[in-house]
Amino acid sequence: MSHAYRAVGWNRQKKVYDRILTLGVILFLGLFMGVGALLRPNATAETLMIRGFGAAAFLLLHVILSIGPLCRLDPRFLPLLYNRRHMGVTMFILAALHGLLSLIQFHGFGDVHPLVSLFTASDSYGSLAWFPFQPLGFGALVILFLMAATSHDFWLANLGAPVWKALHMSVYFAYALLIGHVSLGVLQAETSPWLALPVALGLAWVLGLHLVAAGTEARLDRDVEGVEFEGLVDVCAVHDIKDKRARIVCLDGERVAIFRYDGKISAVSNACQHQNGPLGEGRVIDGCITCPWHGYQYEPHNGSSPPPFTEKVPTFDVRIRQGRVLVNPDANAPGTEVSPALIDFADKGAPDA
Amino acid sequence: MPESDSNEFYVGYHPTAPLGVARRTRSFVIAALLCTVGLALVLAKGFGPLPRATFEFGSLRTFEGTISTTPYPALHVPRPGVIDGAPWTSRYHIVAPFKFGADAAVAEFDGKHVRLKGTLVHRDGRTMIELVPESLEEIPGLALSPEGPQSLGEHSLIGEIVDSKCFLGVMNPGNLKPHRACAVRCISGGIPPVLCVRDTDGRAEYFLLVGENGEPMNKAVLDYVALPLEITGEVERLGDQLILRASAESFRIL
Incomplete structure (x- = not known):
């Protein structure tokens, strides 16, 4: 966490992450271009670079799109998510190199401006087979640029989480454009299954992974059908919640994370204010709920980040009655202090810490 | 939601990752790097051969x-x-x-x-x-009088219009759809268009495209560049080159 903006908030984990990322990119480009040059000695350097940068960016986009659902399905992938934005910026740089070289190579040094040529050199927009594929890549690159340019927390704070999140969800639109760019471009000229098959498998992987993760998420979004007592809903037994962990329930369409810690129960919104990370999959560290995505922290009793940080999430009134946890489905304003429910010895049930 | 069996919890800004998390991540990274190697080789192999x-x-x-x-x-x-x-x-x-x-x-x-x-x-x-x-x-010297054209009759030829400069070597590959925009740009800028016709063994023959009256036809062919075409016209031999005289109206997209 940080309360002041710096260009890049380096720490040891990020440095390790970036070194491995750089190694992977260099390995891919070196092998792709090196083997490509050996197999096709007549290939020019610019052709190898255009193909290499494009393939590397497309592959990295698949990795980036996989990280989210993988983490939803298995928290062991969370270390990949922590510094995903650096992977996104790296992917954009590779895509931009591919785009820039292609623009110069195919549209530059001619009788019209390269950007005009990009959209007018071929006007077969009514034909699927001859649809101009390069404008599709350009559209994707614009989206990836906007995402890379606003990836810093400064923009998240200033655009607001909903706008920022919506902007960054457009990566799926960019991916669709790139599937079109590749399918209507290189795959129409290169008919080898060694190219078409990885593209098809990549698309199936991304779609399949998202569908499975969405199915898991959908189960979370079923409203708890607990008995109501004085306006509060019976959501679970105290012993259903592990110590310093949470149980996530859905109340009136909103996910609520109910934490058990230090002999108390508190409930907050499940969505971290930073990037909507699932707080209920985090844990209580040093007395604070800690988001599993980027480690943003909130005090359980008031949903506020400890000073000097200023993030706040909504809280919920909570009570314990006969070993059962009762939660008021009406959220309090973000940062509202709520007295934690105290766990009596009789409420604990089976030892589960 | 699934949870790690252990009590370990990864926080990115902590100096080190918990032991189990670090071990699992290391294994994943090694697997990912091996996949990277495999994919780089598969994709590099996937592209077709390039001509000399x-x-x-x-x-x-x-x-x-x-x-x-x-x-x-x-x-x-x-x-x-x-x-x-x-x-x-x-x-x-x-x-x-x-x-x-x-x-x-x-x-x-x-x-x-x-x-x-x-x-x-x-x-x-x-x-x-x-x-x-x-x-x-x-420079001083006797100007040559090149041979005149010799008609080889009317023919229908199937091939692809390319820009002669890229196709002969400035770009490689210099044809098919990925190169279409560049070919349009080159032909629009005055590079001679040629019809590239291949025999069943893949050997190429090149026909310089001109209009019915022998005039350059750069602008007229722009909508047909890189498409599979049949063109009907009069074939001529001009020195060591073949020329196809045709009207754009005879172009048929296949």
């Missing part, structure tokens, strides 16, 4: 010969040791740097004996010169 087509970039040569400007600028150079019946001049098309034809540069030298500098572009025995425009100068 050469642009002698950075290597300037000096040429002497006679300029003709129609239908497209060319330099005629006497062939040594001509066999009876064979063309006695070689005809090298001349283009300007980048994506432009050399019409403007050679306009005042039509029919004149000249010396020029340029870079060779060649493929399958076809040669083109990318002119250094300021090097063009008239």
